Amino acid sequence: MGQALLRLxxxxxxxxxxxxxxxxxxxxxxxxxxxxxxxxxxxxxxxxDVAIDFSLPEGFDAVLALCEARGAALVSGTTGLSDAQKARLDAAAAHIPLVWASNFSLGVAVLHELVARAAALLPGWDCDIVEAHHTRKLDAPSGTALTLGAAAETGGAHPHYASIRAGDIVGEHLVQFATAGERIELVHRATNRDIFARGALHAARRLNGRAPGRYRIADLL
Structure with missing residues (x-):
């Protein structure tokens, strides 16, 4: 991600x-x-003006602290954060503008909205989320899958998760709603990691100069 950001x-x-x-x-x-x-x-x-952070949980605290100390905005895509680190994000948002997302694809941001709407309109349907990534990805389910699950929960669904680690898959997420005789599938497939870097740069440009607060990618579209 760092190399993609520099190149773009x-x-x-x-x-x-x-x-x-x-x-x-x-x-x-x-x-x-x-x-x-x-x-x-x-x-x-x-x-x-803005720090873009795609690191690991071990490096996250220092980046957030630096942004707070300098009054700079933060765009973070670091996944696997602890509950304490997530609480730190909320506290920092009182002082600086920031956006944290498990996935910076603009398409995935729209998928979150669609999943929440579908869950609200389909009470009682089964909800399953299947995510696939390359073999080097450490966390499972992916942060994106968990975020999509949280979106489904806002609509009343109770998601179940499955993870696949194979080859060099960039990232695929399937959210399925099923009941007797029918099912709906909402799918996003990433074929190039540049989409995440482009989304982060888009967010950084839109976040710069905003009032302190915690923003979603959907707020910056």
């Missing part, structure tokens, strides 16, 4: 500027004009 920003013509890149390890201090910092050097990065 280089190709971007809407004024997006990368002032720093941060990773657990860096091979060079400057790459194509962008200074690189290790995660241990996070507090030394130059001034920024």
């Amino acid at each position: 920003c280089r190709e971007d013509s809407s004024g997006c500027e990368v002032v720093a890149a941060v990773a657990s390890k860096v091979a060079a201090r400057v790459v194509e004009g962008v200074p690189h910092f290790t995660s241990a050097e996070l507090t030394g990065v130059p001034a920024f």
